[in-house]
Amino acid sequence: MTRQSVQLTVNGATRTVEVEPRKTLADAIREDVGLTGTHLGCEQGVCGACTVLLDDEPVRSCLMFAVQAEGHQIRTIEGVAQDGQLHPIQEAFSEYHGLQCGFCTPGMILASLHLLETNPAPTVDEIKEELGGNLCRCTGYIKIVEAVQAAALTMTSEAGR
């Protein structure tokens, strides 16, 4: 298969990669852009570990081709912390023990980020609705919900300052 030149804009930086048309966006992010925080748990579109934000919307990068992502803004877990400072969601996940092995965590954090960017004061049901497409095998989810609730409070109070 011949390769194609594709421009990918990831976490604000645009670069050109050479990929076969059949290469998934997830693989391109991991291998060609070199950001391995986006994980592959199933490549079947179910587990959500590969979640990235595409133009601020969560997508399963394992179900997209890299060539489809040209011209879009991609945000991965590596773009969540700003200037070396953890995002309140990242802080909360650690403080509330919302992660154990960390494999689902990038996808879980990005889904949570999308939620809190669009709904700053979600109910528990709304949190579950948003995160229903992200599987975790370690935590049992209870502390993930607590972490998102805590992050929501932090983000709201920081916004209020």
Added chain:
Amino acid sequence: MTATVGRETRRWIGESVRRREDLPLVQGKGRYAADLEVPGMVHMAVLRSPHGHARIRGIDASRARALPGVFDVISAADLAGIGEFPVLWRLPGLKPSGIPVLARDKVRYVGEPVAAVVAESRYVAEDALDLIEVDYEPLPAVADVEAAIAPGAPVINDAWGDNIAIKHVVSGVNAKGEAGDVEGAFAAAHTVVTGRFKINRFSGVPLETRGLLAIHDPLSGDLTLWSSSQVAHKLRTQLSEVLNFPEASIRIRTPNLGGGFGVKWDAYPEDALVCILAQRLGRPVKYIEDRREHLQATVHAREQLHELEMAVAEDGTVLGIRGRIYCDLGAHPHSVGIGPAWVTGVSLTGQYAIKNLSCDVYAIATNKVPSSTFRGFGGPEATFAIERLMDKAALALAMDPAEIRRRNYIQPDEFPWFSAGGGVFDSGNYPGLLEKALAAVGYDALRDEQARLREQGVHRGIGIGAYIHTAGFGPSMVLGLLSYYTSGYEGSTIKVDPGGNVTIYTGMIPMGQGTETTLAQVAADQFGVDIDKVKVVWGDTSQTPYTGFGSAGSRSNVAAAAIIKAGEVVKAKAERIAANLLEASPDDVVYADGAVTVKGSPDKRVELREIAEQAYLAHRLPEGDQPTLEGTYVYDPALFTIASGCHIAVVDVDVETGELKIVKYVVVDDAGTIINPLLVEGQIQGGLAQGFGGAQLEEFVYDEDGQLLTQSFMDYLLPSIHEMPDVEIHHQVTPSPHTPGGFKGMGEAGTFPPGPALANAVSDALRPLGVEVDAMPITSNAVWALLQR
């Protein structure tokens, strides 16, 4: 004997210390096997059997080899001099078998490795898989234990003559050599209840699949294998045998693991394949299992069929248990042989003082992937059986299920308890667990409410699930008596550097449970230093002590004990060095809170940092002591530790649809002394999720030809955030009297009771309709079907 951590003030043990593991993980900076990249790396893909049972008549890989970008293709014919991975647990009578690296004459399950391709990318390697022609002659298959033992059934392992891997008799003789009297128990019974229980086939299914990267250094001849295995040293030893490669030249390094849950404990064909190919090619070979492969070829677990009877006296005292357990072993025994089924057999008496036990454990081969290690390891299966039998006995005697349990518990003053299965229970308070759970759930009020709701047509049920869990696996000598060719020790090397910082080298492999943090907590208290001064090194066989067992069997307590004991060695030396500096006798000084002082003269004090400095300068060392400050202790547990718990589930059942709703779920957990309460809660919640998953959702389904029908997450259903009910967690602490620190280990706890608690609750809810739930998963379909009968 009280459990202590020396004379130290506990600053860190018992604290919910935030995990040091988190910082990189929340930023996506973890390094899992799939993230590893080295120059010259090439990629392996595995051709797997599409048939449940077939003869291999020939393999033609010529077209695959010719594909541009392909470096090598191998099949069994290319494996001269390569052995099979051994079955480590070889109970007497287990028919001989091994784990082949590539199938030779026949394939025995869908997913069995048949050939391996190495190419410039995984994409090209998979293209090449499509070009390998395998001439299969499909054979009739057997996909359940009853078909496998039926007369005339096709034999899966030709050398066996039939499909029975072993019949192991649990004779009911306890560790003191006292035999029970099962015949007498049943002769004297007022009532005999029977149970035919079907436990479903499910498994750990971590979110990260298996991953490997093998690097062969032509200069030194050394082989480095990055492996997502839960047990590095034992894998190294096994690889050395399989590859015929000197063990001292193999180094196993462990990246971050995305969960393990037991399935990454076993050895697998791919572990050898990447090493073989790396040597053949002179290039690093990477293999990342994909999800479909994982569901096919990483070990399954749990599937058992029970036919049991329990003899009960009129007052509810259980007199004895007997019966048969059929374990669906899959095509052949895997690393742990029939270990889980054995554990089930010997654990059938649960928390109860039942002295008469007899059980025949059959392990039957079927055309499915082998069934092996998974969190719980046979315990959950036994818990289902005994807890369902207790409820059945309660029903038969018109007795409350809580009451019948009260009448049968091993009492707190009866420890150490010598169980009929041969176990020695160190400590526990089972009645205490029950009372706490009953209080938390508001049991009496619930029973009243249940009666009222029933009149309104609402079917509410209450189910108890109580368990014992053999943790802290286990005294090596006992493993030897059980013919288990591995060991239960855990080594710890502690080095204090000239700056007074403490480094712990552990053989444990973290798989998400926070090992680094918990062991640092133990070490920090041991030395009385700030936790930031403690570093934990893991995941490198060239640096860490040989571990008999690795991360499985809920063994943080064993690792913690090793740290305490090694710490004592180091502190004793520190005391000697300090005494010398203080010109006192070693008997007159004591190490406490990070320094050594003269007893009774607290101003005469040397800090650890000063002691360490002196240890490395060696200008003023006491006679008989060598320079440097380090110590090693390999701790072999004296006994298993027996953790325990009691769960109560309250469910509402919709009799139109069979759907159940968990109204309340209470957990009382006893793991002995707790190191980090927050992490323990995380383990319980996570274990519960897997318990609920197996109880209600998860199942590997094979059709009658051994075709696996659940090869994606669309069919093998993991619990999502929606499926996790609210749970209330309470604790009880009965420390382990024989383990330094009193810790018991609890990583598997949550998985034991959900199945039986829900089965009991649904049966209780539908009691007026005569429904008994004796199988898992408890899906709405299953309940509905029971209602139709």
Added chain:
Amino acid sequence: MRVKGTYRYDAAPEQVYDLLLDPTALQACIPGCEQLEATGVDQYRAILKVGVSAIRGTFEGDVTISDREPGRSYRMHVTAKGGPGSVSGSATIRLTADGDQTVVDVDGDAKIAGPAAGVAQRLFGGIASSMMNQFFGCLRTRLPSASTAEGR
């Protein structure tokens, strides 16, 4: 997987029988059939492009006809391999006269192995039905007369 179907034709059993076993008709009517080559008496090699949306592929296979009872019944065996997996199956086809019409009953079994088996099992019944309906419907158009169609 059970494979079953019943089809009616406005023709005599002998006519329908000959049509069902006519290689030209078969090549034209087997859905996705790109090639059908006789390799012996009652033996054929076929290349089919079949599937449903994502589960699509090219299958190469052997078809054997046996147990011929002209005008009454025969058996068909198929083994085919392709990217999505492999299929092997047999069916008995029975023809019964019913007034002016012939009723064709298909009763068979198919085993599927390979990738498709693990992820698309629930689609097979539908795919098999659909393919059979297409096949038997197409054969109908090759009968001299038009007819009332009925397929299950």
